Amino acid sequence: MPEAAPVTVAPTAPPTPAGAGRGPLGAEELAALDAHWRAANYLSAGQIYLLDNPLLREPLRPEHVKPRLLGHWGTDPGLNLVHTHLNRVIMARDLDLLCVWGPGHGAPAVLANSWLDGSYTAAYPDVTRDEAGLRRLFKQFSFPGGVPSHASPETPGSIHEGGELGYSLAHAYGAAFDNPDLVVACVIGDGEAETGPLAASWFSHTFLDPVHDGAVLPILHLNGWKIANPTVLARLPESQLDGLLRGYGYEPLRVAGDDPAAVHQDLARAMDTALDRIAALQREARAGRYDGSDGPARPRWPVITLRTPKGWTGPREVDGKPVEGTWRAHQIPVSGARSDPAHLRELERWLRSYRPSELFDENGAPVALVRAVNPSGPRRLGANPHANGGLLLRDLPLPPLADCAVPVEEPGTTTHEPTQALGGLLARVMEATRDRRDFRLVGPDETASNRLQDVYRSTGKAWQERTLPVDEHLERGGRVMEVLSEHLCQGWLEGYLLTGRHGLFSSYEAFVHVVDSMANQHIKWLRTSRRLPWRRPIASLTYLLTSHVWRQDHNGFSHQDPGFVDHVLNKSPEAVRVYLPPDTNTLLAVADHTLRSRDYVNVVIAGKQPCFDWLGIEDARAHCARGAGIWEWAGTEPESTDREPDVVLACAGDVPTQEVLAAADLLRRHLPEVAVRVVNVVDIARLMPSDAHPHGMSDRDYDALFTRDRPVIFAYHGYPWLIHRLTYRRAGHDDLHVRGYMEEGSTTTPFDMVVRNDLDRYRLAMDVIDRVPGLAVRAARLRQRLADARYRHEGWIREHGRDLPEVAEWRWGTDRPML
């Protein structure tokens, strides 16, 4: 291929005097901002295209261009512009400012800016701020072993994965809660703005307290296009868009144009106006305005709309088709530059249009003019400690468990509502963090419905709109957050945790699937950040899944789904933990553990309905620490320790545990000669092989619990095949029989639910008869009586609408017969 002719470029027009005259920027500041922006644009394009010759010190040749062009140019110039101007206001105001970068594939811009201010090199010392480092920065982008094209855990300064769109604004609010001195800027792409989670996030200010919380400054970037389509918001008439943002409760500030100098001026002015307004609103609020009784209930925060061309400053036209300002600028504006000399020249012309020789010195470092716009130390966006929250994290002050525990004299004779007791523990945590304000409880309008209402002893529910006398527990500075959106709950909590605080998400079990994909991304974030030495551990994201599948008495089929466990157990095992505490004290022990943990997603499943107490708090703690264990008091172990039991009844989950214990009770009474072992599993990953999960048991430990060759009847809270997928390599798996939820049952009684899914005590006892060799014949009559009991139940509930008394009133160790 012939070598391309050298490309020369006339300097682009310097910032116009017209632009300078508009203020607020003086000519010198304008020049510096523009240089910084050009440098960032050059570096963004360089990452997408260049394998070598990073400063264009020689004519661009095909081998300097990456063999596969992967990346997205379209959003970068806008992000670079915002970053440059955020630098300006940070320096001018000594702001503690964090930015969430929402638009997809914006990593080249964020990385470019981070390299310019040195924060990238601080995190990755081999990517130096010189020509060699620049070569590395360029090559690694979207390259095997390198970094992805989205803001990601690898991106200094980011608390946001840009790969899945829609969560930026919720993350920004999460970061701002309880950070009164922090401003969180949030660039929202107009594509992203079409997603549901983003659309719902605008009203997050309803829950942001101007006294105790910081501020969020949304910057809606309207570059007009998604991959292949115009965006909805960009095509609205200006007045309608302003009206929409006012309807959302904000005061919009418009910036629009394609003349760099004018846009620099307008954006600088808009940022000044916005930040002045934020400061004024906070002053007013902190002086006691906005009491919610009358007048404006809450501040109207500013939002900036920034309308600039997609792929601004990139090629105007390629092959006769318009590119800049169209969807064609979304990814690679000039392709085939390695093989097409004309395209190579177009690429070179474009890259040289930034005049790199003016922007980088002979070593390849940014020149003083560019560096003049860089804040220093932790004020740099790539080095703000809030974006590496583990740096700021303090241990949560947890109460002594004994203070929250319920007394248990005899197992299975008293009941408590597990989540109600947890509410007490959370109340103490809220109390202990009253001044520190680094713990929040989020949930979709269900804190009380999930019986956690004792937490209101210590704090209220965040709410900034008008209040009425009949309202209860609403409080401007409350740290319980309720909104009918699992997306917001998850997004807020992620933002809160990633900036170094603690929290808990309580949800109806079935509807946590609403945030499956967000949980995915957070687990992926944790898995990756754990492998980055500079990222410090953050508090785990703990889900309390309650109002679970077995107790949807009045909600029925649509509210029954225990599959979130299956979902998270597909992800990287180093970041996932799942617990099924069988009673109140075990829930407390698990909560205590998970709230102390770091860098996990913890899934805790526990009921809110009255549940038998099986273990005192010390036994509960020990049992949870083991994760699985034999309940000798519940079984009929053989007298000789050399003998294995005849059958193992295993259980995981509160309802399955109750049914297994009731089945063990039936067997003890009616088949006392069968040696039954009862095993309870709290930490479900214990079932996995030790090389598949950090909590996995050795085969020896597994065999010691489950035996190598006795039938195991396993009553599991969720879909039964999960247990098989965890245990298929274990000895005796062929004789493991799992009962669980089979998508049966609807609006009905608790016992009918377990019957319909073959998880009930009678069925489990029948399973034992069917599986223990020789019993089928010997216990045929008993088996028939068990089957009759199930049949009797059906007629009873259809008439009475409630469970058979012998089932409903059963207690461990009483004489009341179930047959």
Next chain:
Amino acid sequence: MPEAAPVTVAPTAPPTPAGAGRGPLGAEELAALDAHWRAANYLSAGQIYLLDNPLLREPLRPEHVKPRLLGHWGTDPGLNLVHTHLNRVIMARDLDLLCVWGPGHGAPAVLANSWLDGSYTAAYPDVTRDEAGLRRLFKQFSFPGGVPSHASPETPGSIHEGGELGYSLAHAYGAAFDNPDLVVACVIGDGEAETGPLAASWFSHTFLDPVHDGAVLPILHLNGWKIANPTVLARLPESQLDGLLRGYGYEPLRVAGDDPAAVHQDLARAMDTALDRIAALQREARAGRYDGSDGPARPRWPVITLRTPKGWTGPREVDGKPVEGTWRAHQIPVSGARSDPAHLRELERWLRSYRPSELFDENGAPVALVRAVNPSGPRRLGANPHANGGLLLRDLPLPPLADCAVPVEEPGTTTHEPTQALGGLLARVMEATRDRRDFRLVGPDETASNRLQDVYRSTGKAWQERTLPVDEHLERGGRVMEVLSEHLCQGWLEGYLLTGRHGLFSSYEAFVHVVDSMANQHIKWLRTSRRLPWRRPIASLTYLLTSHVWRQDHNGFSHQDPGFVDHVLNKSPEAVRVYLPPDTNTLLAVADHTLRSRDYVNVVIAGKQPCFDWLGIEDARAHCARGAGIWEWAGTEPESTDREPDVVLACAGDVPTQEVLAAADLLRRHLPEVAVRVVNVVDIARLMPSDAHPHGMSDRDYDALFTRDRPVIFAYHGYPWLIHRLTYRRAGHDDLHVRGYMEEGSTTTPFDMVVRNDLDRYRLAMDVIDRVPGLAVRAARLRQRLADARYRHEGWIREHGRDLPEVAEWRWGTDRPML
């Protein structure tokens, strides 16, 4: 317990003359509407409370009250009001009108109205329109074996499951598309309005063509409260809420109050105004206005905001605490009526306040005054055929497969992009349905990115806002729908299918998890509706998952998730099908099958990148019909049919198939003495036992494919343990070894992805050496060479950024060596 004293009730004030004077309702019509509303309110409360004495013909006694009070009163009076007034406009205008009932737990209201107009009895003949039927209607509600408290498949007239909130408006728009003569009313709860999917749905009108589509009339019901909190929208200042709705692009009509007569008048007027406006907008559009070039780009559709008290007409106060108009009216306003005589009296007073004796005749049927507000036949909301879409469904005109197929002379020597060929098929379907307009393709901005762009030969992308010259394929009446929201794609398509049409959802594989919970609910809907004789089968919801886990070359880790299969396979097997076609023609065969199918959720996973062609179209069709089969040409089966092969190489998915074939090629060259069988699985449920899934194979068929005792190396597209969970009961499972995605790899080359997850050809060949008895020693040198090749690849890609030539250029049956 003493019997309660008889309760007498003064007749509630009749509609005031003042109310009558406001118009548009005359006194007679007002009286009829009010009577209908009272009747519906009575029936709603009756369902929640009464086991017997349904017409209060005798004093209310404890045993008349249900033992467990389960249900939600708060939303019912508002829904009853809307239903009553929709009846009025249906009759006045002979409207073809469907209503989507969004607020949670609104079933008592919908059921009450449906019983009043006879459509309930039409679906459930034993629930007669008399006292006996009323007793059944009351008892079955939230009772074992009865019906749930949400609108659900069991609810006549509903295309919407009210159990999971947020999807009503998207469903309404889906129903309206391509139904130009239909008006779809949609009641949106102010709680539901906080969800992301609902917030995003407002802009659905951007995609609704007033010429070819019907109209959606959103009715935002502001009753002010969720379970325990005020709602955000209800607490906004009126002017802000109006501004918000205008910002969304609508023209709001306010109705508010707590005086029934006045609200009747205002709501009647608002509905008349809204429907007049809809008719006028449609007339204008259909006369050729709104051309998008200038002036108003699209109509501003009306929206009604209806602000009435929560639990309106229910108890004002209970135990000294305000109930009506507060969150306390959300569920059961008066509890404990069976045990607390005062509460029983309060309940009776409340029920009698509707004066049932005026509303029902001696047989228990609604009196003429009430029935005067009931439309008849298919105009009844509970009997509109659009709400039982199978009644309207026509078979899709699919082209002959041979017309779309790609030619395959020799397997594995040519490549095609599977989705590109599918685009051709879809173009033909679009062409064939040009006049019928009963097929749509939805996707989040990715139709072209997913290589389906040939569909634009026959139709464009729906879009009603302004257009620019640079736009491509935008078309007001287009039937491709692109919006950056999987929630909207899913919600629209559900509404479209449930009203009797056809469609396909194409999505990036990873991001389909965004709609996990919506898919859950749709599968639950199908499972339940299949069991209802009066619900007719509808077209399946088919997902094309492409841009899949193995080819995220420039997106990386955040875009890798093959777990949707695991998610749907947890649900009811009668409604779930999963296909992994390995090449272009098999994708076409699968698409043809799934587009003809009914009442399923089909998940089809296929790549968009060039993929080897393995099968000609007739072989492809036969292979897909079998669902799994031996590819004899690919293996080295033993010559005698009595002998089993030494090893089975199984594969499911396009990339695994390629790697298995390459491994088979390696083995054939380097270990020709080993008899290798290649099995390809398209229909993943074939692996399941025949009693666990309708497509499950018998053990005999399974053994005939996989043998009973030979090692099986299974290369699977997704998480490997899924294959174990499907096969754990099969013979030889202990010697089944699955390779799949292990959450490893990020932005890298295609071959590096399979290496990092141990799914590559070299690794699979090593697995064979490791698993076939006796080979480990004999083939130790070959094993080392295979390991070296993997190692060499790593160094190569880090330098060159692309795959080893011997891998990238491999083709089946060529002499080019891979080692």
